[in-house]
Amino acid sequence: MEAVRYKPPGLQQLCCSTKFTRNELRIMYRGFKQECPTGIVNEETFKEIYAQFFPHGDSSSYAHYVFSTFDQDHDGAVSFEDFVTGLSVLARGTFQEKIQWAFGLYDINGDGVITRDEMLDIVVAIYELLGKMVEPSVDDATAKEHVHRIFDTMDTNKDGVITIEEFIEACRKDQHISKSMNIFDTVL
Numbered sequence: 340m341e342a343v344r345y346k347p348p349g350l351q352q353l354c355c356s357t358k359f360t361r362n363e364l365r366i367m368y369r370g371f372k373q374e375c376p377t378g379i380v381n382e383e384t385f386k387e388i389y390a391q392f393f394p395h396g397d398s399s400s401y402a403h404y405v406f407s408t409f410d411q412d413h414d415g416a417v418s419f420e421d422f423v424t425g426l427s428v429l430a431r432g433t434f435q436e437k438i439q440w441a442f443g444l445y446d447i448n449g450d451g452v453i454t455r456d457e458m459l460d461i462v463v464a465i466y467e468l469l470g471k472m473v474e475p476s477v478d479d480a481t482a483k484e485h486v487h488r489i490f491d492t493m494d495t496n497k498d499g500v501i502t503i504e505e506f507i508e509a510c511r512k513d514q515h516i517s518k519s520m521n522i523f524d525t526v527l
Contacts, residue, residue, distance in 0.1 A: 380417050386403065386406070401461075408444050438506065451503070458486050493505050
């Protein structure tokens with residue numbers, strides 16, 4: 340039985356649809372194929388790879404949410420094209436594109452709004468991801484308090500959900516968020 344292999348679209352097409360150069364895409368493809376010889380990655384493998392970057396914490400929950408944002412067609416697999424498209428937004432996207440990606444991460448069920456529970460799930464996943472690196476250590480009450488404060492600030496019309504407009508406006512006003520959106524800006 341022969342394994343099905345995914346073949347990404349040509350480099351030129353990926354150069355046009357992402358903000359990466361041909362050379363950057365070649366380098367990333369080599370690395371991607373080394374970790375994922377079939378050309379696609381499932382969630383478990385994605386989590387294993389992600390865990391290598393965060394050895395001091397439990398990255399599985401956060402990796403699940405990131406995987407979900409990369410898996411645009413929700414087929415349980417991330418192709419090289421899906422991967423570089425998401426990475427392009429994170430690494431080279433405009434502030435607006437990064438905010439929209441972050442909104443999609445927090446909008447876990449994809450209904451167009453962020454609930455308090457969705458925000459708590461992501462924040463807890465981030466704390467778990469950082470693990471021992473967070474000082475002082477964070478407990479559930481601290482996470483809930485943090486989410487409560489942020490959520491109340493972002494939910495400007497106090498309807499119990501955060502819309503994309505509220506999210507964008509809050510991110511534009513907060514210089515800490517603005518700076519954090521540029522953390523992935525890099526030359527590969």
